[in-house]
Amino acid sequence: MPQKPKLLDHTESARAWWGVELRNWRRARGLSSAALGVKVQLSGTMVERIEKNERTCTTELARRLDQALDAGGALIRLWERVQAEADSPRDADKSASPTPDPGSGTPAAGTLRRNTDDGSKPPVIRRRFLAGGLAAAAPAALSGPDIPAAGTTPLPKSIRPQDIDQIRAASTALAQWDNLYGGGGMVREAFIGHLRWANDLLTVPCPVHLHNTLFTAVGQLAITMGASAFDAYDHPTATRLLSFGTRCAEEAANWHLRAVGCNWQARQAIWTGTPDEGLTHAEQGLVRAERLTPREQAMLHNARARAHAKMGHHQEALTAIATSDEIFSYARPGEDGPWMTYYDHAQHHGDTGHAAFDLALTNPRTVRTAAQRLHTAVQHHTDSYLRSRALSGTKLATLLMTTGDPHHATATAHRALDEAGRLRSQRALDDLRALGRSTHPYRHHPDITELRHRITTLITP
Incomplete structure (x- = not known):
């Protein structure tokens, strides 16, 4: 009904x-x-x-x-x-609705504004960002009596470069931890202190020459946290943080960080069953694409490919993959911000391989392309990107199992299971469930029986 x-x-x-x-x-x-x-x-x-x-x-x-x-x-x-x-003004300090208000004084998506004030940015302006972002995304458990109160460390009287450096360091550490262990467990909880600190810093007067740098740092932290929350399937928090981080990038006139925010918004929408919304986010990220680096453009074209693939638009997806490949070939070392560190040769092949995987399920002509790209990702991902390697390995095993190569699929699957077992990632668990379903035609084979048992053990709470 x-x-x-x-x-x-x-x-x-x-x-x-x-x-x-x-x-x-x-x-x-x-x-x-x-x-x-x-x-x-x-x-x-x-x-x-x-x-x-x-x-x-x-x-x-x-x-x-x-x-x-x-x-x-x-x-x-x-x-x-x-x-x-x-x-x-009376609403500036209130907790806001689930997504940022269009009247908050920030630029619309696709339009970036540089701050031209001569003095410090008034705290009330930044509190409008808080209303739709970090403060709104804090878990309800923060108000519990057993959690120490925030504010035990005095805030600076004015934003200093070292305060911004701390936010950047937090973003780097969280990204590394998230890539290794996934967004659940300790990783999911670890950001709370950083969240509070960044939240409070946005109420401190900021010298004009640090305004864009501050918003870039807070935006990077918010997007990193949002991506981690997405991996943990805390989608309400992820939506707020990713939206907030993207708006911070716009306030900082940082087109590069904005592209990353749009990419994660697109990926979350595609994963949660609204690929048309994901396509919109990806295309918004490509506004003024000439300002983006080749890796950033390729990343967003991959998001387009994955959205089209989910919607069954085969030719559009293949065209987006080809466009991404061509643009990525122009990438050069040292031209990207720290938020693009993850997007290397392995990640590019993994992302395009995931898009091709969705096509291969209904179009046998793309099976070889999907398998080759996923295999390249598995072979080239370093140990620092354990989750990405596990996700690509699981997809590859599922593809091989579905297309009638259970022997090769089983060997690939066991390696992926070895790595997935070290993660706290809901995305990884969902992919393992799909792998388990693909083994059904071969469930009476002894090797497959053992594999199915391992999958059941890992996905059982």
Whole structure:
């Protein structure tokens, strides 16, 4: 039976009220969310999430929705109330709704602004970022009585370069740990102190010459944490942190970090079953692509390939893979920021291999391409990227098992299981479940029986 529509609370905020009215107008016009989405070039899922106040809107989109529903300006006028609430000084320190408000004074996606003030950035401006980002993403458990209170270390009176260096160091350490062990367990918990510290630093006056550097550092930390939360399947936290980190990159006028944020937003959307939304994030990241390095462009074209593959767009996916390959061939050492350290030869082949894997399940002509790319990733990933190697190895084993090579698949699978067993990664567990399902036709073979037992042991809580 279809799920009962979620009850919406119009008293939560002006934006929640706007979502309720959007749903009311849509129903009054007899349109499904998918039908309305076609009129405004959105997916039906995105329309529903805007109605539920789970995704933000923009003034331009509000105008298009008003026109599509023939609302006579009612939705536009109500949207002005949403913007007024977002811009109100009394709301600056409040915890915000699930995603950042479009009226928060930050640039829209794809438009970067440089700070030209002569003095320090007022703390209230940065608190608007907090409302939709790090503070909103902190786990509820932080308020428990057994957790030490934040603020035991005095904040500086003004942001100093060494404060920013600490944030960068935290991002580097967390990324390394996450790549080795996955986003669950200790890795998932370790960021809380860094989260609080970065959160508090954004309330400290910042000299103008450090403004962009501060927002870049905090944005990098937020995106690193968001990617880790995604791996742990804490998707609400991941969504907020990735959105917040991307907005920090925009505030810092850092196109390179913004591309990374858009890439992780795309990957999460694709993984959670909304590849059309993922494609949108990837294409937003490619705005002004000439400002990005070859690795950054290739990374985003891989996200496009994976989105198209999930939607069954075979030719578009293959074209995106070919584009990514060509652009990646121009990459040179030393031209990328620290957030792109992971994206090497092995990662490129792993990402394109994952896209080709989805195509190979329905198109035998792409099996060899997928297998070769995944094999290259497994062979070239270093021990520092254990999770990436395990994910590519599991995919390769599943592909070989599905296409009728159980002997080779079993040997590949055992190595992947050796590595996956050291991780706390929900993504890795999901891939192991898919591998287990692929063994079903050979379940009576002794070697496969042993493999199935190992898989069951690993995925059982």
